[in-house]
Amino acid sequence: MPEPDRSLDLFFEQLVEGRLSRRQVLGRLGAAGLTFSSAGALLSACGGVKGTATNSASKPVTANHPKVAIKQLNFSNWPLYIDKSVLKDFEKKYPGSNVKYTEEINENDDFFGKVRQQLQRGDSLNRDIVVLTDWMAGRWVRSGWVEPIDRRNTPNVTKNLQPSLKHPKFDPNRSYTTPWQSGMTAIGYDPQKTGRKLTSIDDLWDPKFKGKVSLIADPRDSAGLVLISMGKNTATATVDDWLAAIDKIDQENKKGQIRRFTGNDYTTDLAKGNLWVSVAYSGDIFQLKADNPRLEFLIPEQGAIIWTDNMMMPQKPPHPYAAETMMNYVYDPQVAAKIAAYVDYVTPVVGAQQAMEKIDPKLVHNELIFPTQETLAKLQPYPSFSNLSDEQKIVEAMQQVTGA
Template identity: 40%
Template structure:
């Protein structure tokens, strides 16, 4: 089971709890002014940091699963002890967990968190995360993937640093389908009727589908969104779309019940290990490049320690070790050369995988979608959820 598959299973339905009550029902969240974000930094006196992450999203020791080699190396080098918790199972659920403290200008008890870019956009808009001191992060400054340096929600990456990245594209069963797929439009071919699935989440699905309509997703409009929804709605009425899924598309694709679907690059890498007939394509019209980013919440007690931990993971050798375990797009392109020189052939082969290190040709088709604003979200979610049956 992939990391993303597990978190989807754990977080199913969680969007209706906690955070959704604050974000989806018109209850405004408090904006925090920049001057109110910094707490008393105890990093010098207390050599520790609390790092909250998703399940299965870090390297582990094969002989001792509770030991995480890259974290252990950080502690050995710096003396900073890391309290690592795998408590983030769903973006909205986690929002609901920490938002009461952040709304009331209280510390969350966490120094470093990892959330998806669309939720990171919300935290930035609300002023709930601190600006990082890049002078303390020379590796981030030097090695961060240029394509990820300035997303629309956080220009210049002042408040966020990608933990891992990924691509939303199309996965398909090459053997059972009997041909290649090259574009999003290929999903609507007559012989795929009833054998296609789309992602159910609005934030996960909309960008790729709009790219299939020829939209520049860095500056899409509501008209673009509704045009895309019109097509999807027609396909639902024709029963062309089998269903809308979380990560359970993996089972359907592997069994052959589904021949083509929206998919995440990291999931497909793991599927291909057991089923080489599974292929992944970034459509000719484009695919979505996304990230799950590290952020430091307001009033964190160990900001400098958190900044040091982030910079640790931007050393190419450390980034390579992490990438070899999680198999998502590595935000440190220089890690490719480290993996290529590995003595283990299977590890070295990862350096040539474009789903971990996209080549130039693939990168030309990737775009980071502008996020859905708070003013747009309610009405767009209503339209999409009606179509997806949520």
């Protein structure tokens, strides 16, 4: 790079303009957040409260949240994960309402660490909506820490939710969760550096790219992709299949093929050319392309991962009807298109693509925001383990490989 300092300047510029996606900001400033949030996790770790896990997924679900005037709504989300004008429009549409929107979720585990003791004591979190990724959402549903959704109050969700997202394993009838945004985990690369178009997950192991490849440390992403390359399906794979995929990563790591295991912080290295090929999130690459249009996001021939962040009401929400109204509101295709245009992830709302014509016609045929049916068919979800020990076996096996 001719001007070595430019990337940092650019970063702050983008930060000010709000052009960075949440994952990018997290990646680049992640560790700062970690050190602050670690205090919270440390404190919460001190108590050692016994859990009261109940399995409510098996019970029949009924919810009755009668219509009331909407006053307050406490909405906790990830940073830069909404176009804030959507909240203002909501307040205009429901006079007297006041959305307290907090960008407090930086990591699934980290947020869970903060509220774990309250959840286990059965206390209200005093939040109406929290947004968590599939596997963490699954843990909450499994443990009975969520309030069921009264679907009579969310007709838009019933009507407009992507059919492929309607029956996830962790919440088969979407009784507790409503998708917020989805994203793909696949391969981001710089064709000029690699010297060729990539097509397959196995291209990660091309000896020519030795030391220029990064994998995301979370096994759900990286081992998930490798699993797909082994011809398995993430939804049905056994623990042994996962361990085999992690073993493959271990072998490549020992050969020096993998430069680093990353969180969301591969983005800078990929833009700077320190990395040529990265396991990457779709929204990140979309954003990076603004700086480095050469970058490509490859959805490999074997398939890729799709994950979803889900809105849900934690136990004893203070304003359940308001929360449901919000869920319903963001499933209006116009609103969904507005959010998608801002966050650059995959919207779960049918009809948003048509609505996008008016907002930003350039995005209508962007595969990263609106994958085609053909692409969607190739995507596989994050694993949903029926118990924690299986999940931890895999997380720990991956930790062994990544060395932390």
